[in-house]
Amino acid sequence: MQGKQQGVQGSRHCSTGHHSQGNPIRYWLRLLVLAGVAGWLSGCLSARRIPDNKYLLYSQTVKGNKAISTEDLTALIPQRPNKRVLQTPLTVGLWLYQAFSGNYRPDSARRELEALTAKFEQESQAQANDPKALKVLNRRFTRQARRRQRYIEKGNWGMRNLGEPPVYFDQQNAVANAAKMKLYLKNKGFFLAKASFRVDTLVDRRVRVTYFVQEKTPYIVSSVAYAISDKRIDSLVGTSLANSPLKVGKRYDEANINAEKIRIEELLRNQGYYGFSRQYVKPRVARDTTFDQPADTLSQPVDLLIRVLNPDNGQHKVYTIGDVDVRIFRDPAIPLDTVVANGVRYFMEPGMYSTRLLNTKISLRPGTLYRQTDYATTQRQLFLLNQFKFASVNFTDTTQQRLRTLIAATPLDKYDYSLEGGFTLLYQAQGNLPGPFGNLSFRARNLFGGLETFEVALRLGIEAQTGYSTQQTSPVFYSAQEFGVTTSLLFPQILFPTPIRFRFNSLNPRTQFSVGYNASVRPDYSRRNLRGTMTYLWQQSQAKQFTASIFDINYLQSNVISDDFRQFIKTAVEQGSTIDKSFRNAFFSSISFGYTYNTNVVGQNKRANFFRVTTESGGTTLNLLKTTGILSLTEATGLEFYKYLRANVDYRHYLPLAPRTTLAFRANAGLLFGYGPNETAPYEKRFFGGGPNSVRAWLPRRLGLGASYPRSTTTPADYLPVFRGSEGERFDYSFEQPGDVLLEGSAELRGRLFKLFADINGAAFVDVGNVWTLRNLVNAPNTVIPANPLGGPTSAVFRTGSFLEQFAVGTGVGLRIDFSIVVLRLDAAIKVYDPARRYINAEGQTVDERFLLKQFSFNRLTTGPNPVVLNIGIGYPF
Secondary structure, three states: OOEEEOOOOOOOOOOOOOOOOOOOOOHHHHHHHHHHHHHHHHHHHHHHOOOOOOOEEEEEEEEOOOOOOHHHHHOOOOOOOOOOHHHOOOOHHHHHHHHHHHHOOHHHHHHHHHHHHHHHHHHHHHOOOOHHHHHHHHHHHHHHHHHHHHHHHHOOHHHHHOOOOOOEOOHHHHHHHHHHHHHHHHHOOOOOOEEEEEEEEEOOOEEEEEEEEEOOOOEEEEEEEEEEOOHHHHHHHHOOHHHOOOOOOOEOOHHHHHHHHHHHHHHHHOOOOOOOOHHHEEEEEEEOOOOOOOOOOOOEEEEEEEEEOOOOOOOOOOOEEEEEEEEEOOOOOOOOEEEEEOOEEEEEOOOOOOHHHHHHHOOOOOOOEOOHHHHHHHHHHHHHOOOEEEEEEEEEEOHHHEEEEEEEEEEOOOEEEEEEEEEEOOEOOOOEOOEEEEEEEEEEEOOOOOOOEEEEEEEEEEEEEEEOOOOOOOOEEEEEEEEEEEEEEEEOOOOOOOHHHHHHHHHOOEEEEEEEEEEEEOOOEEEEEEEEEEEEEEEOOOOEEEEEEEEEEEEEEEEEOOHHHHHHHHHHHHOOOOHHHHHOOEEEEEEEEEEEEEOOOOOOOOOEEEEEEEEEEEOHHHHHOOHHHHHHHHHHHOOEOOOEEEEEEEEEEEEEEEOOEEEEEEEEEEEEEEOOOOOOOOHHHOEOEOOOOOOOOOOOOOEOOOOOOOEOOOOOOOOOEOEEOOOOOEEOOOOOOOEOEEEEEEEEEEEEEEEEOEEEEEEEEEEEEEEEEOOOOOOOOOOOOOOOOOOOHHHHEOOOOOOHHHOEEEEEEEEEEEOOOOEEEEEEEEEEEOOOOEEEOOOOOEEEOOEOHHHOOHHHOOOOOOOOEEEEEEOOOO
């Protein structure tokens, strides 16, 4: 292994000078030049504080690999260069660290710590007979000593929270990294692999390290054999070889051998071998160790022999479950009753829990074969009950190959409550402003002795808003209020009258009944909804969850308040829309099914996926009635009845690019089809585009429909777009745009910037999407197709030949302030492409301003045709 380093001759001097003013240049080019100058100055400032015998690690790359990914090899390098802004030489964190280090005095802090320690020892001896005072003294000393020790080890506040310590190149680290790459390649089947590195010296006392790897000839598994003296184990392993990761013809991989050891261990532990360990599985590799030819030579064979050894004291023993005792108690002083159910002995307070239900959560049974899955399932099921502070499963005796089992649990408090408050933070002055909200929840556990959970949740929110009417160009201030109360009763089982319910015992089954009332009063309309649901929930694994709503019944009262909105609905109806039927008093019910697959773990930057699909059928029982029957029912009750089908698919992929950098993708699609006499669905069931979790360059629910633009509510025959503001630049998206088809996607680059009381993360994103209707709106009687078709009602319909050019596109940047328990998100977005900005003006001229990015200006951030839209929310958008 060889390493070569080029020396540095001299040092670079930095200077600045005056530049003559030339012709104006484009704004983006000016920013690029400023960034380059800033990077150059940053390099100069950083270089001045580097010790003479040190060099900053500027970058490190891996070359020469073909079969093994670069990501796997770079993961072997623990050193990371100082973060650079957009891959420029600008290292803001390092520069701030060096700037704050001017006031860093570690020697003085060490002397203070020594003096503080000596003083503490004297005072603690003087107060040795006063435990209370000694406790206070210890606490004060620990706090002060920890603060000084942190200062000594990590620097002052600015260095720790705003800066990033310099990362210096170390020759020994590079040698060790090359050795690790060689070993890694060997474990991947490249036994003849080589690895080396080269060091290139750059200006400003920085170096670039390039690692060169040569994979050479791969070794392929030519045979896999097993040597097992125990006949029963040999039979178990032999019948399970189809599940083995070791396959003839595949490249040798140490990871597959380790996986096979784990597989055999799990296989045998699930067949009663309680004491078996993977340490008894010993692989042997046979290959030609004299072979050494060029890398393009054909692959070479390797033979694997997997041996399963016996313990020193003889054969591996098979264990069964002995006595199973369950102890549940709050206070050891309270006497416990003993109840035996299905062979399990329960020690708990009289009538405390239902032993019948607890039995469904305990998979370990006296006299049965020990299985590791039963042990893990029992622990998991007891934990997921949300009834115990902790629940442990232990084997207290293993004599005569029988495992005496003790399950100990401590109940949670029977009653508890939580109260939270804050602000609803949404979007810019054209939309919502911060408004207070409060949530109060009360929870009662095991209310009827059946491990059920009863919960009452209340929510009250006030949302301040500013908006524009179609007759005004200045903002109008108003507020919106929301009140909701929901009661739910959760049972830890599937309540179903047939034995099929027992098949869910190992899947964390739950049945939830809930009744809720929600009232929202907005400037345009008010809605009050009384809802009752029954839902089944179960988990196939930690990543796979299912929900099935047997019934979801709603009674809805709706009232249009705003005259402008009433006129908007009237105009839409004249154009063939059924939106007015979504604002009538209604009764509707539905059944639904949902599946969620989620491997994303919060706080872990790993490749992960999220997939959720939900399907819903509304008014299913109305299919028993004819259309005339539904219309008669509507006339008799004065209520709208809906029949609809709804589906939604949401997919997300998280791709880590660096330890603290992630590229996240999202694709979201929805389809709604109303097939009842009113040909629509409840307003809440329709799809909307725009907002903090959608296309962020548009205000919430204001994107769409298709390529249609906002039209006048007073003179619909003109079909001219309505603008906001006296300059006639911005479309007046005053009203929400409910649709039947939703297609949207996002890509977001996320990375850590610095730490300031919390982790400050940055993001850059691109959003695309839109919402359409399924039916042509221009189908009402006495309605004429408009003479101005561009952006007219017909462009709101989803059509396979034109929907791609109707995708709206927005982009922007954001901050994510991570306080560990909550993430505060701030996004600033602008429009790139608005499909509605193509129309015929009053003079009969075709105007095409769909590409709006060029109309954005830093001098007019909140005005003009392409203003910045601010989105403030809680958590990540996806």
